[in-house]
Amino acid sequence: MSEALTKTPTILIIDDDQEIRYSLGRVLSSRAYQVSEAASGEQGIEAVKKSPPDLVFLDIRMGGMSGIEALQHIRSVNPKQMVILMTAFGTAQTAIEAMKYGAFDYVMKPFDAEKVLSLAEKALKATADMRAVRDYKPSINIEDYREGMVGSSEVMQDVFKVIGQVTASDVTVMITGESGTGKELVARSIWKHSHRAAKPFIAVNCAAIPDNLIESELFGHEKGAFTGAVGQRLGKFELCDGGTIFLDEIGDMALATQTKILRVLQQGEIQRVGGSETLKVDVRIIAATNKDLEAMVKEKTFREDLYYRLNVVRIRMPALRDRGDDIPQLVDFCLQYLVQQKKARATKVAPEAMAVLTRYRWPGNVRELENVVYRSAVIAQGDTLLVRDLPVEICAAVGADSTPVPEPTVEAPRARTAESTLVGRPREVIGQPSAATSSEAPLTLERALDYIHEQLSGGPDPILTRLEQEMIRRVMKAEGGNLLKASEKLGITRATLRKRVDELGLRS
Ligand SMILES: Nc1ncnc2c1ncn2[C@@H]1O[C@H](COP(=O)(O)OP(=O)(O)OP(=O)(O)O)[C@@H](O)[C@H]1O
Numbered sequence: 001m002s003e004a005l006t007k008t009p010t011i012l013i014i015d016d017d018q019e020i021r022y023s024l025g026r027v028l029s030s031r032a033y034q035v036s037e038a039a040s041g042e043q044g045i046e047a048v049k050k051s052p053p054d055l056v057f058l059d060i061r062m063g064g065m066s067g068i069e070a071l072q073h074i075r076s077v078n079p080k081q082m083v084i085l086m087t088a089f090g091t092a093q094t095a096i097e098a099m100k101y102g103a104f105d106y107v108m109k110p111f112d113a114e115k116v117l118s119l120a121e122k123a124l125k126a127t128a129d130m131r132a133v134r135d136y137k138p139s140i141n142i143e144d145y146r147e148g149m150v151g152s153s154e155v156m157q158d159v160f161k162v163i164g165q166v167t168a169s170d171v172t173v174m175i176t177g178e179s180g181t182g183k184e185l186v187a188r189s190i191w192k193h194s195h196r197a198a199k200p201f202i203a204v205n206c207a208a209i210p211d212n213l214i215e216s217e218l219f220g221h222e223k224g225a226f227t228g229a230v231g232q233r234l235g236k237f238e239l240c241d242g243g244t245i246f247l248d249e250i251g252d253m254a255l256a257t258q259t260k261i262l263r264v265l266q267q268g269e270i271q272r273v274g275g276s277e278t279l280k281v282d283v284r285i286i287a288a289t290n291k292d293l294e295a296m297v298k299e300k301t302f303r304e305d306l307y308y309r310l311n312v313v314r315i316r317m318p319a320l321r322d323r324g325d326d327i328p329q330l331v332d333f334c335l336q337y338l339v340q341q342k343k344a345r346a347t348k349v350a351p352e353a354m355a356v357l358t359r360y361r362w363p364g365n366v367r368e369l370e371n372v373v374y375r376s377a378v379i380a381q382g383d384t385l386l387v388r389d390l391p392v393e394i395c396a397a398v399g400a401d402s403t404p405v406p407e408p409t410v411e412a413p414r415a416r417t418a419e420s421t422l423v424g425r426p427r428e429v430i431g432q433p434s435a436a437t438s439s440e441a442p443l444t445l446e447r448a449l450d451y452i453h454e455q456l457s458g459g460p461d462p463i464l465t466r467l468e469q470e471m472i473r474r475v476m477k478a479e480g481g482n483l484l485k486a487s488e489k490l491g492i493t494r495a496t497l498r499k500r501v502d503e504l505g506l507r508s
């Protein structure tokens, strides 16, 4: 146990039932904990105010102030106070309430002595970890980042410089980089600093719009241009006149549409679908893709002339793993943002947790980091993000030991919808993996990959193809065949997924 705890950890039991206080007290005293008692919520709160113990056991049902009420008081007096709730009635309602108000965990009466002791140990470890992070200095001050863009690594500084260079002119910019690296953020930043800032910024995701609709979406249509065109409609280019249009996932744009985009770039002209009038538009184009456009040009799936027109200035967004030094800043940035939005309590990160975050490879880049910080900050019980708050997969991937905690109940639709009908142990109700099954044999990514390597070597197809096939098959199945959802899970565009599904013969 860390030195941040008192030598003999102090535990306060709050319960109006003297027998429970006695029996629980005996169990805890067997481990050299110093136990004190309070017979009501009010007394308990007073005790915590006077001198916060290292851990509180608190009964939910008491005469007078209820345990949940007492929990809220205690947490407002001392936001770091670790509290384990006790109850004889395990309903979904109480489990959810308990976690919502920041309980560390929740035990059922009658107690299993071993379980109580192991839980107490875990909670005391969390208290110690949290207290150990005393002088945490965030690496950034969010007020300095109104721009919303973080990065002091050399590669990011270079990106910022290029943004500065291209804002004064209307030059076309092509932004490339893996998914989640900040391509759209860069496009917006160029626009915000340009003389077009007062005019619209419109982002069009070329991969999300079906080929037969994209022209009408971009250029508008006249009444009766095609079945369903009941009235005239203005396209994005017309609506964006004077502004900046962001053509995202341009690599997914059909050749026919590419031709028309070329015309806008060359002549500044558009025609509505089904119309004969030529309209002048003044629009700056910024394009982005995570595809290899050079290869597409070679394969003739992307127009070479358009490629050169778009690629006047190229901004290459680095993958997050290639600018690992920026990770602490990004983590602090996300946390401070969440605190500002009142979505999380945690303002600090324990050094071990930060070490895990810096070691992870981040295949989904900044977007994945944002999600992970959000998920973790929501379930963190105090003001400090601990390793136990991080997703198990991330800890496993970097080989760190973590004690899994429940997924945020706020985001668990199972708990929300079925709340009143669920019966059973509260731990299962809120979707918490049982500590026994998840910590006995941690499956690291390393081990999983070894196993896959062994299984797939010597098969008929190359390993990556089979792996991809299997992964796409699984994700598609899990998402009920929904291409969009599956593509989001896989981190590729829907068009790419559709293509791979066909190529790999996974249609059925
Ligand atoms: N340097 C950064 N600082 C702070 N936040 C960032 C940074 N880069 C990206 N983000 C955040 O990460 C998320 C993903 O960024 P963005 O949408 O710009 O990525 P993208 O490259 O367009 O991803 P995709 O290819 O998946 O569309 C956004 O929420 C964005 O605000």
Ligand SMILES: [Mg+2]
Binding pocket: 183, 184, 248
């Ligand atoms: Mg994007």
